[in-house]
Amino acid sequence: MAKVRVATTWLECCSGCHMSMLDLDEKLVELASKIEFDASPITDIKEFHPVDVGIVEGAVGNEEQLEVLKKIRENSKILVALGDCACFGGIPAMRNFFKKEEVLKRVYVETESTVNPEKVIPHEDVPKLFPSVKAIDQFVKVDVYVPGCPPDPKAIEYALRELLEGKIPVLPPELLSYE
């Protein structure tokens, strides 16, 4: 049987959900016989190719992230939102309660660890920041949601196994987590 091809990517996030995926530990070995990773931070392949399942960690907060999201959507038959940021907006969405200018000033000028005497806010060669952070389903169609900050490896395993059996997974309450 041909292996199921999977691509993953991370947008505005901390990469914790990918770490949680690696926490599948020995089950990864078993899954590796059925799954082949294409573009992914794990394989370090940068270019997206058509795959069966695309997994997205993180929310969308700037232009570049939206580009990447659209690319993985185009290339994936089934798109999975992995983690609270992708499903809800998560921690990055905390900035939605402030104005964009306030956020930039705080980050690049005011934080205690910043040395920026000219008070320059980067504006060239960096992707343009959106006024607010949104969950990925505000931009593209999402087929599967696996919330959690990060999702429990058990939840990720459940979702992957259901997908391998050709089902669209819906997590039972005990595998859901918003924290």
Added chain:
Amino acid sequence: MKEVKLKINGKDVVATEGMTILEAARKAGFRIPTLCYHDGLTPHGGCRLCVVEVKGSPRLLTSCTTPVADGMEVYTDTDRVKEARKFVMNLIMTERNHFCMFCEKSGKYEDTDCELQKRAYEVQIEHFPFPVYVDKYPVDTSSPVMVTDHNRCILCGRCVRVCSEIVANSTLDFSFRGSKALIAVDTGLSKGKSSCISCGACMQVCPAGAIFSKFGGYKSRRSLCERIETFCPICGIGCETTNYVRYNNIVEIEGNGLVKGSLDGGQLCEKGRYGPLMESRNRISTPLLRDSKGRFVEATYEEALNRVVQLLKAYSPDQIAFRTSSFLPAEDLAYIKEFASRIGVKDIDTFDGNVYRNLSSFKLSKGTYEDVLNADLILLIGGDIVKEHSVVGSYIRRAVRNRGAELVVISSIESKIDRWAKEVRRVAEGSEGSLANDYKNKIKSMSNSIIVLEGASLLSNKEAIEPWLKLAEELNVKVMILTPTGNSLAAWELGISPDLADSAGKSKKLLFLFLGDIDSSYSPASIAEKGYETIVLHSAYIDAIMKLSDVVIPGKSWLENEGTYKVMDGKARRFSPILKAEKGVKSPRELLSDLADAMRLGSISIDDIVRKL
């Protein structure tokens, strides 16, 4: 009561008339998720999570507010119901800030402290299908004990209902409308400046993270805590509590019994709910002895014991006085009394001993909590009931609010109960008694009066209370004595505060002082002014009297000391310790037992004495 026969999910169920569908379903073992509903409060029908399908009704009905009817066919778990519940939860989660990972109450399915989150798990919310609303709402941190974050509020109204129905203080209400609606504090004040009495009932019932404690935050989830059910002996009411403890630290204290029909509705007061969490005093960590130059030196427990034995032998029994807090369990009080009598010491007393001495010559008809609730005239004399006996304050407010009872406050200090009074008489402290005769005719004209006597300073002042007691005796009016400390009554019944113990007070030279904890009648200044030559102190916390002491021995705090208390209602109760004392820290009975061994006094048994309580 009339029986009602209905069908729930095809099963025949017999309910009683007046029951709601929710109550009947729960009784029959069917689970219906709820959010704004609370066992101890009037149903509100606000959140719509408990909707069910009823045959013949075109729309879904809220089970918490719909009464059962004969022949009704109810379905609690159909696809239509499930879809409606998920839709309701989606709307709630979309409005305001329900990003769980920022919130201290958040947890996984099994161990979340948040009811809202639990319900969201149950209906399997896995994303927000509607764009999230990101308006900023105020966060009120002005209360000394709790934070109100309106961004997490779901407007279920539990806090409003508990504040009005149980605490009867009516501080909280709704303001504005629709998505801009806010829980209002009085007429838009901050909690710290409002009529709020910091009892924390709203915090206890909040199903989301909108009202939370300033002291419990981020310490631990409840699922990781040890759960200890006991009661609070700080005042004479003895409210039942559930204590959540982790690593020998109290994380949270809650009132028990917030269910329909319970009298106090699971209330606690500021002191009971937050007091032990606010503890900032330093503990006495090691025995201290004063050396020849007058400095404290650290000593072993045995050295301290030896010094105490020497002192007890150096003075004659009539030169020795024992003083104890009635905050201590009855076992300690009984042991102190037995020990004193073994060595011939007669001068033994509690700090609030005068309270019952003043009452002893009167034949009083004792008022109960129900008497307060059913009174039409309540005379509240002395003190600040909101600070000292807040839960009884709620009974008074309930009588005033729900039944139109007349409240007269006669006190030297301002209180948050004053705004409920028809008449407030401000008098100088100690002269409360001079007004007793003014109310003679009023009491006669009313059918159901009660006199409530409040506060250690009033009750221990003979002149201030005697006129009231005489009046009560003469007119046979019910009297409620709000005893200052958890064990004031037991101390009196055990004879720890006997008649006229003070008469020979001045000639005493050695004072043996037992402070389990500091009760409201204790005053270091009044001990200092008696000019004892030598003071032996057994206490948990460092305070002013330590400087005057010659021997200091660390003791257990009330939180660590197991024992029996007899509170105002006259029921003896066993206090289970909430915290573990450090190794080697003794309760008074343990210390005295060691002393009795050292002095070869033979064994002292107190079991029979305590059993009689």
